[in-house]
Amino acid sequence: MRAVVQRVSEASVTVDGQVTGAIGRGFLVLVCAMAGDTGKQAETLARKIAGLRIFKDDANKMNLPLAAVDGAVLAVSQFTLAADGMESGNRPGFSKAAPPADGKRLYEHFCIALGGQNIRVERGIFGADMKVALVNDGPVTIWFDTEA
Numbered sequence: 001m002r003a004v005v006q007r008v009s010e011a012s013v014t015v016d017g018q019v020t021g022a023i024g025r026g027f028l029v030l031v032c033a034m035a036g037d038t039g040k041q042a043e044t045l046a047r048k049i050a051g052l053r054i055f056k057d058d059a060n061k062m063n064l065p066l067a068a069v070d071g072a073v074l075a076v077s078q079f080t081l082a083a084d085g086m087e088s089g090n091r092p093g094f095s096k097a098a099p100p101a102d103g104k105r106l107y108e109h110f111c112i113a114l115g116g117q118n119i120r121v122e123r124g125i126f127g128a129d130m131k132v133a134l135v136n137d138g139p140v141t142i143w144f145d146t147e148a
Contacts, residue, residue, distance in 0.1 A: 001037050001045045001106065002081040004030040007054050007140035011074045013124040014131040021122030026071035027052075028134050032081035033098035033106035034147065041146040042106050046113035049073070054140050062140070066119055073114055076124035076132055077107045100127065 005027050012022035029049060033042070055064035055071070066073070082097035098106060104126045115121045124130045 001034060001041050001110065001144075001146045002032045003045055003049065003144040004078075004081065005049055005052065005054075005142045005144065006030075006134060007137045008074075009135045009137045011132070011134035013074060013076055013122075014133070015125050015128045020125055020130075021074050021076075023072040023074045023120075023122050025069060025137075026066060027073045028132070029073055029075045030078035030081060031075055031107060031110055032078050033103040033110075034082055034096055035098050035102075037098055037102070037106055037146070039106070039109050042110040043113045045144060045146055046110050046117060048144060050114060050117035050119050052142065054142065067117075072120040072122060074122045074124075075107070075111050075114065076130060077103065077126045079103060 008026060008028050010024050011028040013020050051065050053065050054062045055069045057063040079094060079097045082094050083092035084096050085093040107126050111121050111123055
């Protein structure tokens with residue numbers, strides 16, 4: 001699985017004019033299931049993100065995890081993280097993304113696993129045309145790939 005984690009002071013996702021998820025301080029996580037990914041990879045990714053220490057401590061060093069700052073996660077499915085084929089042209093391909101049914105199942109599994117880490121998880125809607133708003137704090141952006 002792939003994910004881009006952005007440390008935010010606030011973030012929200014809107015579908016058809018309705019806010020489906022919103023958080024204050026925490027992480028906006030754009031997440032993509034790749035072909036062949038498993039529930040174990042979703043759980044590993046959730047554990048890694050829950051333990052990610054990128055909030056500042058009293059010494060002003062990035063040393064605190066999400067739980068230490070009472071943060072939340074806004075998880076948004078993002079199949080375009082599977083883009084490939086850009087070496088030979090300008091139009092990306094997405095053949096490395098999991099098929100939609102698998103992608104949805106693994107996105108849901110990731111969200112549940114993250115919630116199991118005592119993290120409040122808000123969500124977008126899988127497969128929907130979403131409008132994502134965020135205030136990136138730092139900015140701090142971290143990339144994860146369970147295959148890397």
